Amino acid sequence: xxxxxxxxxxxxxxxxxxxxxxxxxxxxxxxxxxxxxxxxxxxxxxxxxxxxxxxxxxxxxxxxxxxxxxxxxxxxxxxxxxxxxxxxxxxxxxxxxxxxxxxxxxxxxxxxxxxxxxxxxxxxxxxxxxxxxxxxxxxxxxxxxxxxxxxxxxxxxxxxxxxxxxxxxxxxxxxxxxxxxxxxxxxxxxxxxxxxxxxxxxxxxxxxxxxxxxxxxxxxxxxxxxxxxxxxxxxxxxxxxxxxxxxxxxxxxxxxxxxxxxxxxxxxxxxxxxxxxxxxxxxxxxxxxxxxxxxxxxxxxxxxxxxxxxxxxxxxxxxxxxxxxxxxxxxxxxxxxxxxxxxxxxxxxxxxxxxxxxxxxxxxxxxxxxxxxxxxxxxxxxxxxxxxxxxxxxxxxxxxxxxxxxxxxxxxxxxxxxxxxxxxxxxxxxxxxxxxxxxxxxxxxxxx
Amino acid sequence: xxxxxxxxxxxxxxxxxxxxxxxxxxxxxxxxxxxxxxxxxxxxxxxxxxxxxxxxxxxxxxxxxxxxxxxxxxxxxxxxxxxxxxxxxxxxxxxxxxxxxxxxxxxxxxxxxxxxxxxxxxxxxxxxxxxxxxxxxxxxxxxxxxxxxxxxxxxxxxxxxxxxxxxxxxxxxxxxxxxxxxxxxxxxxxxxxxxxxxxxxxxxxxxxxxxxxxxxxxxxxxxxxxxxxxxxxxxxxxxxxxxxxxxxxxxxxxxxxxxxxxxxxxxxxxxxxxxxxxxxxxxxxxxxxxxxxxxxxxxxxxxxxxxxxxxxxx
Numbered sequence: 001x002x003x004x005x006x007x008x009x010x011x012x013x014x015x016x017x018x019x020x021x022x023x024x025x026x027x028x029x030x031x032x033x034x035x036x037x038x039x040x041x042x043x044x045x046x047x048x049x050x051x052x053x054x055x056x057x058x059x060x061x062x063x064x065x066x067x068x069x070x071x072x073x074x075x076x077x078x079x080x081x082x083x084x085x086x087x088x089x090x091x092x093x094x095x096x097x098x099x100x101x102x103x104x105x106x107x108x109x110x111x112x113x114x115x116x117x118x119x120x121x122x123x124x125x126x127x128x129x130x131x132x133x134x135x136x137x138x139x140x141x142x143x144x145x146x147x148x149x150x151x152x153x154x155x156x157x158x159x160x161x162x163x164x165x166x167x168x169x170x171x172x173x174x175x176x177x178x179x180x181x182x183x184x185x186x187x188x189x190x191x192x193x194x195x196x197x198x199x200x201x202x203x204x205x206x207x208x209x210x211x212x213x214x215x216x217x218x219x220x221x222x223x224x225x226x227x228x229x230x231x232x233x234x235x236x237x238x239x240x241x242x243x244x245x246x247x248x249x250x251x252x253x254x255x256x257x258x259x260x261x262x263x264x265x266x267x268x269x270x271x272x273x274x275x276x277x278x279x280x281x282x283x284x285x286x287x288x289x290x291x292x293x294x295x296x297x298x299x300x301x302x303x304x305x306x307x308x309x310x311x312x313x314x315x316x317x318x319x320x321x322x323x324x325x326x327x328x329x330x331x332x333x334x335x336x337x338x339x340x341x342x343x344x345x346x347x348x349x350x351x352x353x354x355x356x357x358x359x360x361x362x363x364x365x366x367x368x369x370x371x372x373x374x375x376x377x378x379x380x381x382x383x384x385x386x387x388x389x390x391x392x393x394x395x396x397x398x399x400x401x402x403x404x405x406x407x408x409x410x411x412x413x414x415x416x417x418x419x420x421x422x423x424x425x426x427x428x429x430x431x432x433x434x435x436x437x438x439x440x441x442x443x444x445x446x447x448x
Numbered sequence: 449x450x451x452x453x454x455x456x457x458x459x460x461x462x463x464x465x466x467x468x469x470x471x472x473x474x475x476x477x478x479x480x481x482x483x484x485x486x487x488x489x490x491x492x493x494x495x496x497x498x499x500x501x502x503x504x505x506x507x508x509x510x511x512x513x514x515x516x517x518x519x520x521x522x523x524x525x526x527x528x529x530x531x532x533x534x535x536x537x538x539x540x541x542x543x544x545x546x547x548x549x550x551x552x553x554x555x556x557x558x559x560x561x562x563x564x565x566x567x568x569x570x571x572x573x574x575x576x577x578x579x580x581x582x583x584x585x586x587x588x589x590x591x592x593x594x595x596x597x598x599x600x601x602x603x604x605x606x607x608x609x610x611x612x613x614x615x616x617x618x619x620x621x622x623x624x625x626x627x628x629x630x631x632x633x634x635x636x637x638x639x640x641x642x643x644x645x646x647x648x649x650x651x652x653x654x655x656x657x658x659x660x661x662x663x664x665x666x667x668x669x670x671x672x673x674x675x676x677x678x679x680x681x682x683x684x685x686x687x688x689x690x691x692x693x694x695x696x697x698x699x700x701x702x703x704x705x706x707x708x709x710x711x712x713x714x715x716x717x718x719x720x721x722x723x724x725x726x727x728x729x730x731x732x733x734x735x736x737x738x739x740x741x742x743x744x745x746x747x748x749x750x751x752x753x754x755x756x757x758x759x760x761x762x
Contacts (some may be wrong), residue, residue, distance in 0.1 A: 007628075082678070084671040117714050152734060215451045238758035243487050247453045254454040274728075280751050283728040287670075287735045300716025304705065304730045306664035313732075315667050347665040354664070354704050358508065441550045 003056045005033035011049035012042065061261050062250050063090070064203045064228045066130065066181045066292075067157030075230070075291040076263035081249060087316040090263075092286060095159055095307065096268055100146045101136040107146065108338045111153040113298045119307060122323050122346045126307040132294050133171065134161035134181070135148055140170040142297045147174040159183050159292070160206070165192030176200040181230060181292070183207070183265065187217060194224040201229035205265055210234060211247060215259035222259075229262045230292060236270050238281065245289040263291030275299060279306060286310050289372035316370060321346035322372035327396055328353060331362030336448040338363045339398055340408040340432060340439075341389065343370040343378045351436040359440035368392050375410045386419030393424055404448045408432040455488050456481065460681045463689050464493070465651060467539065467624065467740075468573025469600040474538055476739040477691040482677060482761045485736045490539035494756050495734055497532035498539035498575050500697050500744045503562050504546035504554075512719035513701050516746050524562055525569035531607070532570045535746045541575035542566050543698065548579040556584075560591040567599045575742065576603040576644050580628070593617035604628055605656050608639055615646045618633060626693055628656035631668045633675050633688070640687045654740070655690045661700040661729040669694075672734035694733045697744035700726040727751040 009029035020041040022028040030183050031037035039045060039053050046289070063077035073093045080086045111131075118127035133150050135143040143162065148157060151174060160171040168182055182204035190206075197204035206229050208214035208220060214233055221229060233244035245264060252261040268281040269355035279302035282293050286309050295303075299350035315321055324342045330353055331337075342352045344367050356363050368389060370378035376385035384401030393407060403425045411417060420429045433442050464478035468482040474496050481489025505522050506514065516535070524542060531537035542563060546554040567574050575590055578585035589603050590613060602627025606614045611627070618625045627643055629635040636655055643653055657676065659669040673692060679685040700706065706722040708715055715721055726748040730741045734756065743749050 067693050075517055082671070082674050084675055119714065142492070211453070237761070238755070239484075239761050242484060242759060246485065247487070250454050253453055257452065259451070276724060276747070278756065280727050280731050280755055283731050284735060284755065285519055287732055300711065300714045300721070301718075301721035302716070304715050304721065305662055305724045306735070309666070309728055309732060312662060312665070312667040313670070317667070319672060320452050328736065347660075347668070350664050355701070357704055358702065438550050 003033065003053070004029040004146060005104055008032050008053060011045070011053060011154055013044045015044065015045075017044065030088075030420075060256055060364070061249070061263060062228065064230055064263055064291075066093070066179065066203055066332060068177070068179050069155070071129070071155050071157060074156045076379070078249065078263075081251065081253060083313065084317055087318065088314045091310050091314040092290050093128035093157065093292050094282075094298075094303070094310075095132040095292060096128065097132045097134060097294060097296055098137045098146070098150060098300045099134045099144050100139070107149065108153070111150065114154055117298055119304055121308065121311065122321055122349070124311070126304075126311060127296060128303060128307075129157070130157040130159055130181075130292065132159040135164070135167050135171070138164075138167070140167050144170040145169055146172045147171045151175045151178060154184040157181070159294070161187055165189050165196060168193065168196055168230065172196060172200055172202070176202065178286070179203070181205055181265075183230075184232060185217070185221060187213070190221060191224070192223055194226050197226050197228075200225075200233070203230060205230040205232060206262075207232040208234055211244060211260065215257070218262065220257045230265050231260065231262045232265050232267075236267065238271065238284075239269070241266060242284065242288060245285065249289045264289065264291040265292040265294065267294045269294050269296035269414050276301065278302075282306055283309055287313055290331055320372040322369070323349040323367055323443070325367055325369035325392075327398055327401070328365040328367060329362075330356045330365055331360065333362040333364050333401075335401065337361075337402065338408055338443060338446050338448070339366065339402055339406065341366040341368060342410055343368060343373060343375045343384055345370065345372050345374040346377075348374050352439065355436045355439035356443065359443040361440075361443040361446065363443065364398060366393065366398060376412045379413050379416070384413055384416070386416045386423050389416065390420060390423035393427075406430055406448070408442075408446075410434070454757065456485070456682065458489055458681050460684050460686070460689055462677075462680055462739075463650060463690060465568075465624070465654065465691055466481065467496075467600075469598070469603055470571055471661075472538075472572045473600070474573055480680065480681070483735055488758065495738060496538050496641050496740050497538035497730075497749050497752060498541040498544060498573075498740055498742045499535060499749065500541050500742050501527045501531060501566065502543050502545050502557065504552060504693040505628065508702070510701060510706050510718070510722050512722045513744055519567045525565045527568045528566045532572055535749065537572060539573045539575065540566070540570055541577055541695070541742045543577045544579060544588060547584055549581050549584050556591045557586045560595045561666050563592045564595045567596050567601070567624045574599065574601050575626075575693070575740075576601050577742075578603075578605060578628075578754060580605050580607065582607065585615045586610045589614045590617040593621040593623050596623070597621040600624070602654065606643070608635070608642065611639065611643055612646060615643055615648050618652055619647055619649075622652070624652045624654055625654045627690070628658060631672050632657045633672050636672075637679075637685070637687045640690065644687070650690075653690050655688075655692050657692055659694045659696050659729075659733055661696060661703060662732065663705065663725075664699065664703060664753060666672060666729060668734055669733060673733065673738065679750040691739035692737055693742070694730070694738040694762065695742045696729050696733060697726055697742055697748075700729045701744055717731060723748045723751070731755055
């Protein structure tokens with residue numbers, strides 16, 4: 001349970017030395033309670049207080065990092081049930097399965113897919129995160145060789161899958177420096193798996209048949225000194241898996257129940273044989289609390305939708321996504337093509353550029369940085385008005401690209417047309433439609 | 449520390465609503481818990497899927513979306529019958545695209561005649577969706593309400609700018625209206641209050657929260673729908689306890705990505721991609737509380753039906 005500011009205050013030295021940067025110990029305690037300060041800022045806190053406070057201030061769902069370097073994946077650390085309550089913190093990782101029963105060509109194909117399938121969207125690169133390497137052969141050497149190959153052939157995070165600790169050790173021998181996730185500790189193998197996880201500083205996945213047994217198992221592993229865990233409730237039917245995800249998240253957040261306060265791993269690949277259905281099941285877990293989502297294979301047609309869904313669901317509701325300011329060429333515009341201007345709220349950009357695309361009229365779209373506000377809001381806030389738009393239009397370089405001097409502004413910014421004509425000498429300002437859906441008709445009728 | 453799974457404290461219930469009439473009427477709503485939280489409460493009626501039919505030949509559909517309806521896309525009645533007979537549609541949604549003043553601008557009489565034909569061709573519940581142009585929708589939907597009296601339509605979108613006349617027609621001829629607001633919980637509540645003040649009974653109102661698809665801002669409607677459910681179920685806000693209808697297929701199938709060729713930009717098979725963009729968008733909206741999904745592709749529908757069936761399986 002989290003401590004209140006007063007409870008924390010009682011554990012502090014109460015000397016008001018100010019070395020933490022706050023005027024009093026009480027002020028510091030209040031900041032700690034609100035999560036706005038770190039206990040390490042206090043040089044005089046006792047070890048006993050430290051232990052109690054760090055336990056109480058630990059996040060209700062443990063953040064876990066898999067892998068190293070640029071592609072390290074951080075999952076967990078979630079603080080809400082619904083994204084509008086604050087935000088979802090760490091997007092789930094998608095993993096592709098590679099088994100040691102596959103032949104070399106198949107392994108290479110999958111490694112190739114992992115590398116190849118990435119997508120640019122509003123200046124972000126969307127791509128999958130993990131490779132789940134599974135031992136189906138029961139052969140240590142074969143598994144170790146495959147893990148070595150995966151490590152060589154990819155910079156993605158690795159999940160090692162075997163419930164045999166000796167085989168796991170062999171896999172680890174090939175890739176321990178990549179900090180793989182070990183899947184999985186069970187009631188039967190937990191002691192050995194815990195040793196491996198601790199000795200190699202790797203996160204440990206824990207699997208049990210139901211939530212009760214899972215909680216018992218993570219408690220034992222915590223006692224054994226394992227810290228970073230990822231949990232699998234064992235259910236592979238949709239209804240039970242959904243229920244488990246909700247129960248795990250709510251018991252961790254609402255009841256601060258530590259034994260289930262870990263990110264989850266889910267297996268759509270074990271819930272159906274149909275890749276299309278598997279993708280739809282995965283999409284449910286993106287929305288409902290999966291932290292690692294293992295897929296049987298990657299296909300462009302399903303990975304892309306899942307990656308954009310993930311981007312959407314994990315967008316911070318308080319900070320809208322924004323598109324980069326600049327000139328966007330849609331179709332293959334030339335010197336006689338229409339020029340439109342809009343705001344840089346990414347949704348606005350997507351809708352406007354999509355509708356221009358639909359019109360099949362090659363066009364230039366000028367995107368003005370409005371700090372992620374939509375046209376109407378930006379206009380009301382003075383960020384989409386003539387004295388900021390005019391200098392942008394002049395400087396952005398569009399004058400070198402078109403012969404005409406006609407600028408189409410959104411219908412919602414119609415009030416700016418007079419001001420713009422004044423500030424953009426020689427330009428004709430045309431008021432376009434208010435709604436994106438009317439852009440195609442407007443552009444089809446447009447003449448330079 | 450024993451395992452203790454908390455339960456949400458619910459105090460409200462989503463209204464149970466009968467859609468359509470006769471043997472094929474369906475009931476939606478009635479939830480006493482968050483979507484598919486069957487461990488906390490009830491979802492007595494699973495969400496339903498209405499298959500989309502256009503009142504005009506679609507011009508810009510991706511080949512994958514057109515293929516299942518080959519030969520009927522120029523005849524809305526035949527199209528609707530195909531949805532019911534071949535694809536087992538439990539509901540049909542007729543999109544009155546041809547009435548758009550920025551497009552074909554077909555008149556009210558002609559539009560209403562088409563609606564009547566479709567209404568007579570199938571006996572499943574029928575949704576009639578206008579173009580969100582207030583003047584035109586008022587003209588068209590009032591006439592539709594009249595000629596389809598007794599058919600118990602679900603019609604809309606009804607917005608603050610046109611709710612009075614369409615609402616009055618709905619009361620007069622007993623059709624359900626879809627109260628439509630632009631992704632905003634407060635506006636939604638306000639419109640429902642206005643409709644109530646106008647005299648539209650509670651059993652004739654469903655909500656259209658305005659949806660978009662994955663990649664195009666689905667997170668906004670997702671959170672607005674979740675908040676609506678929260679208000680209706682845990683904050684006794686009876687003006688937000690109406691079932692939610694999501695017109696998702698039109699959004700999904702108009703995206704740029706659905707129209708890209710096979711393997712363009714690493715996006716794999718075009719047909720499957722379109723189906724998945726639609727099915728995943730619908731799944732996300734179901735998670736947020738959608739009661740009726742308007743969908744297009746039979747395979748996307750099949751996938752979503754399976755999700756609903758397995759999430760509610762006993």
